[in-house]
Amino acid sequence: AQAHVDAVAGARALNAFLLETPERALAMAEVADRKLAAGEARPLEGIPLGIKDLFCTHGVATTAGSRILEGFQPHYESTVTHNLWRDGAVMLGKLNLDEFAMGSSNETSAYGPVVSPWRRRDSQTPLVPGGSSGGSAAAVAARLCLGATATDTGGSIRQPAAFTGTVGIKPTYGRCSRWGTVAFASSLDQAGPITRTVLDAAIMLTSMAGADPKDTTCADLPVPNFEAAVSRGVKGLTIGIPKEYRVDGMPAEIERLWQQGAEWLRSAGARVVEVSLPHTRHALPAYYIVAPAEASSNLARYDGVRYGLRVPGKDIAGMYENTRAAGFGREVKRRIMIGTYVLSAGYYDAYYVRAQKIRTLIKRDFEEVYAAGIDAILTPATPTAAFGIGEKADADPVEMYLNDVFTVTVNMAGLPGIAVPAGLDAQGLPLGLQLVGRPFDEETLFSAAQVIE
Ligand code: GLN
Numbered sequence: 134a135q136a137h138v139d140a141v142a143g144a145r146a147l148n149a150f151l152l153e154t155p156e157r158a159l160a161m162a163e164v165a166d167r168k169l170a171a172g173e174a175r176p177l178e179g180i181p182l183g184i185k186d187l188f189c190t191h192g193v194a195t196t197a198g199s200r201i202l203e204g205f206q207p208h209y210e211s212t213v214t215h216n217l218w219r220d221g222a223v224m225l226g227k228l229n230l231d232e233f234a235m236g237s238s239n240e241t242s243a244y245g246p247v248v249s250p251w252r253r254r255d256s257q258t259p260l261v262p263g264g265s266s267g268g269s270a271a272a273v274a275a276r277l278c279l280g281a282t283a284t285d286t287g288g289s290i291r292q293p294a295a296f297t298g299t300v301g302i303k304p305t306y307g308r309c310s311r312w313g314t315v316a317f318a319s320s321l322d323q324a325g326p327i328t329r330t331v332l333d334a335a336i337m338l339t340s341m342a343g344a345d346p347k348d349t350t351c352a353d354l355p356v357p358n359f360e361a362a363v364s365r366g367v368k369g370l371t372i373g374i375p376k377e378y379r380v381d382g383m384p385a386e387i388e389r390l391w392q393q394g395a396e397w398l399r400s401a402g403a404r405v406v407e408v409s410l411p412h413t414r415h416a417l418p419a420y421y422i423v424a425p426a427e428a429s430s431n432l433a434r435y436d437g438v439r440y441g442l443r444v445p446g447k448d449i450a451g452m453y454e455n456t457r458a459a460g461f462g463r464e465v466k467r468r469i470m471i472g473t474y475v476l477s478a479g480y481y482d483a484y485y486v487r488a489q490k491i492r493t494l495i496k497r498d499f500e501e502v503y504a505a506g507i508d509a510i511l512t513p514a515t516p517t518a519a520f521g522i523g524e525k526a527d528a529d530p531v532e533m534y535l536n537d538v539f540t541v542t543v544n545m546a547g548l549p550g551i552a553v554p555a556g557l558d559a560q561g562l563p564l565g566l567q568l569v570g571r572p573f574d575e576e577t578l579f580s581a582a583q584v585i586e
Contacts, residue, residue, distance in 0.1 A: 134158050134159055134161070134162030134165075134179065134181055134223050134225075135159065135162075137158070137181040137225055137277065137278060137279075138153070138155045138158050138159065138181075138225065140276065140277050141153055141155075141183075141225055141226060141272075141277050141278075142155075144275055144277055146248065147247060147248045147249075147250065147271050147272075147275060147277075148229055148244070148245050148246065148247050148248060148268075149183070149228060149229055149247050149262075149267075149268040149271040149272040149275065149277065150183065150225070150226045150227065150228060150229065150268065150272065150277075151186050151196060151198075151226075151227050151228065151229050151244055151268070152186070152193065152194055152226050152227040153225065153226040154193060154224055154225065154226045154227070155225075155226075157193070157224055158181065158223050158224060158225050158226075161218070161222075161223040161224060162179055162181075162223050164221075165178045165179035165221055165223060166179070168221065174221065175219070175220045175221035176220045176221065176336065176339070176340060177217060177220040177221045177222040177336070177337070177340055178220075178221035179221060179223060180221070180222050180223060180279050180280070181222075181223045181225050181278050181279055182217060182222045182223065182224060182225065182278055182279065182280050182281060182282065182337075183225050183226060183227075183228045183268070183269060183272045183273075183277065183278040183280075183281040183282075184214055184224060184226070184227055184228060184281070184282050185227075185228045185230055185266055185268065185269050185281065185282050185283050185284060186198060186227040186228055186229065186230055186268070187230055187233075187234055187284050187314055187315045187317075188211040188213060188214050188282055188284075188313065188314050188315075188324070189207035189209060189210065189211045189214075189313040189314070189315065190207060190210060190211070190214055190224070190227065191207060191208065191209060191210040192206060192207075192208070193206065193207075193224075193227065194206055194227070195207050195227065195315070196227075196243075196244070197230070197232065197233050197234070197315040198229065198230045198231055198232040198233065198234075198241070198242040198243055198244060198265075199232045199233055199243050199435075199460065199461065199462070199465065200243045200442060200459065200460045200461075200462070201435045201440070201441055201442050201456070201457070201460025201461055202315075202435075202440055202441040202442070203441045203442050203460075204441050204442070205440045205441040207313070209313055210313060211310075211312060211313025211314050212309075212310035212312045212313055212345045212347060212348065212351075213282060213309055213310060213313070213314065213324045213341045214282065214313070215313075216340050216341055216342075216343065217282070217337075217340055217341060219340075220340040222340070225277070225278050228266075228268030228269050228272055228281055229242050229244060229245075229247045229267060229268030230242060230264065230265045230266060230267060230268055230269075231264040231265035231267065231289075231464070232461075232462045232464060232465050233315065233317055233428070233432065233465055234265040234266075234284055234286055234289055234315075234317045234322075235265065235317065235428070235464050235465055235468055236264040236265050236464055236533070237263060237264045237265070237288065237289075237292055237533050237534070237536040237537060238261040238263065238264045238267065238520070238522075238525065238526065238533065238536075239261060239262055239263070239264040239265065239267025239268065239293075240261065240264070240522065240523075240526045241264070241265075241462055241463075241464040241465070242267075243462055246261065246267075246522050247261070247262050247267040247268050247271045248260070248262070248271070248522065249261060249262040249263075249267075249270075249271055249274070249296065249297060249519055250262075250271060250274050250275040250297070251274070251296075251297065251298070251519060251561075251562055251563065253560040253561065253562060254559075254560045254561040255560065258521040258522075259521065259522045260296075260519045260520065260521055260522065260562070261296065261519055261520060261521070261522050262274070262293050262296055262297050262519070263292045263293030263294075263295065263296035263297065263515075263519065263536075264289060264292070264293060265284070265286075265289040265293075266281070266283035266284065266285070266289050266290055266293045266301075266327060267293050268281075269281035269282065269283040269290075269293065269327045270283075270293035270294055270296065270297040270299055270301070270327050271293075271297060273297070273299045273327050273328060273329060274297035274298060274299050276329075279328070279329070279333065280326050280327065280328040280329075280333055280334075280337045281326070281327045281328075282324060282325075282326060282327075282341070283301060283324070283325055283326065283327045284314060284317075284322055284323065284324050284325070285301075285303035285322075285323055285324075285325060285540075285544065285550075286317045286318050286321045286322050286323075286424060286544060287318075287321065287420050287424060287537045287540060287541040287544050288536070288537040288539075288540025288541060288544075290302065290303045290325045290326075290327060290552070291303060291514050291540050291543075291550055291551070291552035291565070291567055292514065292515050292536055292537065292540055292552070293327070294327050294514070294552040294553075294554075294565060295514035295515045295552045295554070295563065295564065295565025295567075296515065296518070296519040296562075296563065296565075297519070297563060298554040298563030298565075299327050299328065299329060299554065300327070300328050300329065300330060300331050300333070300334045300551070300552065300553055300554065300582065300586070301325065301326070301327040301328075301334070301551070301552045302325045302326065302334050302338060302549065302550070302551040302552075302575065302578065302579075303323050303325045303543065303544070303549065303550050303551075304323055304324075304325050304338060304342060304549050304575050305323075305352070305547060305548060305549045305570075305572050305573045305574075305575065306320075306321070306323055306350070306544075306547035306548075307323075307350055307351055307352035307547070308323065308338075308342045308351075308352060308354075308356075308549070308573065308575070309323060309324040309325065309338075309341050309342050309343075309351070310324075310343070310344075310345035310347065310348040310351040311323075311324070311348050311350065311351065312345055312347040312348040312351070313347075316431040317424070317427070317428055317431065318423065318424040318425075318426075318427035318428055318431070319350075319427055319431065320423070320427060321420075321423070321424060321427070321544040321545070323544070324341060325338060325341070326338055326341060330586065331363055331551075331553060331579055331582045331583045331586050332360065332363050332583070334551070334579070335359035335360045335362065335363050335579045336359070336360050338359055338575065339356055339358070339359045339360060342356045343356045352573065354573060357575075357576055359575060359576060359579055362575075362576035362577070362579040362580050363579045363580065363583045364580075364583065365576070365579075365580040366401060366402065366580060366584065367398055367401045367402055367403040367580055367581050367584050368401070368402030368403070369402065369403075370398075370402075370403045370404070370508040370509065370577065370580075370581065371403065371404045371405075371406060371506055371507050371508050372395070372398050372403050372404070372405045372406070372507070372508065372509055372510070372511050372568075372581065373405075373406060373407070373408035373502055373507040373509070373510045373511070374391075374395060374405060374406070374407050374408065374510075374511055374512075375407075375408050375409065375410045375413065375502075375510055375512060376407055376408070376409055377409065377410050377411065377413035377414065378410075378413065378512045378513070378539060380516065380538065382516075383513070383516060384516075384517060384558075386558050386559060386564065387513045387515075387516065387517070387564060390513065390555050390556050390564050390566065391511070391512070391513050391566065393555070393556065394511055394555055394566045394585050395511060397584055397585055398511065398581060398584055398585070401584045403581070403584075405511075406507070408502045408505075408507055408510065409498075409502075410495075410498040410499065410502065410510075410542070411498060412491065412494045412495045412498050413495075413498070413542060415491045415494070415495070416491070416495055416538075416541050416542040416545055417534065417535070417537065417538050417541055418488075419487075419488040419491040419492055419495070419545065420537070420541040420544070420545055421471070421534055422471075422475050422484050422485060422487075422488035423485075423488050423489065423492065423545070424468070425468040425469070425471040425472035425475065426471075426472045426475050426476050426485055426488075427472070428465075428468045428469065428472050429468065429469045429470075429471075429472025429473045429476065430472070430476075432461075432465070432468075432469055435456075435457065435460065435461075436453050436456065436457070437452050437453060437455075437456030437457075437460075441460070442456055442459065442460045443456055444456045444458075444459045444460075464530070467530065475488075492545050492546075495542055495545045495546055496545070496546045496547070498546075499546045499548060499569075503571050508570075508571070508574075508577050509568050509569060509570045509571075509574075509577050509578060509581050510568065510569040510570075511566060511567070511568055511581075512539050512566070512567045512569065513539055513564075513565075513566060513567065514539060514540070514552040514564075514565035514566055514567040515536060515539065515540075515564075515565065516535065516536065516538055516539065517536075518558045518560065518562040518563070518564055519562055519563075539567060540567070543567075543569050547572065548569055548570060548571070548572060549569070549570045549571075549572070549573070549574065549575045549578055550567055550568065550569045550570070550578070551567065551568050551570075551575075551578040551579070551582045552565040552566070552567050553565060553566055553567075553568070553582040553585050553586050554586065555585055566585055568581050568582055568585075
């Protein structure tokens, strides 16, 4: 643990950690040492982890990457982190993220962007680690921790994993409890791990997952032995390649990597067939209605009374306005405005109801493919490799949203998806592939991802 505490302190230039908790790490490591010496090791005994600062941690400041939560110290622990500590893991600190997990580059954080440890072969331009779990991905890629918690509402585990050459899995909606995790879009949010290897992801998810009476959307299902699934292979499985994911302007190297991934699975004994998910092109616009709608509702609670920041005003309404004006950043305000607009009486049917209908169609596309005997679907994880800090931040926000084109569908359908590193581009930057599975069949994803890794 001391080595990791030192590594974290030595890598502050990455801005991956918002808060380091060395005393807590060393105290937890001491307990771990005792357990190990007594032959009573728990599944994650002494494993140093970073925690995305969207998970509430008892007595440890939690910001969600926002000024509006400044000074907020939860008096409760999220179920996911509670499960990790129960199993012996050690907390190194809280990791940077896009504000309220809204973003794809970690540039919307109120505490500054995270710098990826990767560089292009021919330039020193600092690159984004992806987002919103950018701190998690950068910390794992830079070897500051063995694994990190992350959350994924529309790609925030898988896209940063792909940008940093790490493994990230968004489990099925309901596999991990959302209790104590700051809410963005409650019907889409899921927690999951970012790790260096598929095996580590399987071990960490086993600990994070499981039924929780505190979250009624958390599935009351036993957690399978994900670790055992990793070495199972893909013999006899059928993998689908969705033709609608061949989007215009896809870089040739991503296209090649995708074919290469299919080839690896084929030579390991899987059957690879083309499939159709006809409503794919509607997923991104529908996501950017549903997610802001839910966000505008979830973020109504930050009013200067209950949490963190308070900016006085001439009356209580003035205090609300001043607090929210000062506390929220540009992207969060944009989402709140879009969300309240699409939920307002005059526009509700035209936008929100239609987006929900599209969501149902997207879900059915997957159901039909799985009913036809497909075990998992293979796609690229992202449309490009990592880009430079500032390169897209000031552009049209839609350009940033396009990063999520391959990942949001999976959240809309509530399915599990894993991003696994599959190769490097011409600049030496990591590229990832995504596997999407049946509901609650993360095991097949671990088996197939292991073949690609
Ligand atoms: N980039 C997407 C967004 O900004 C997804 C974020 C996430 O998964 N938390 O909404």
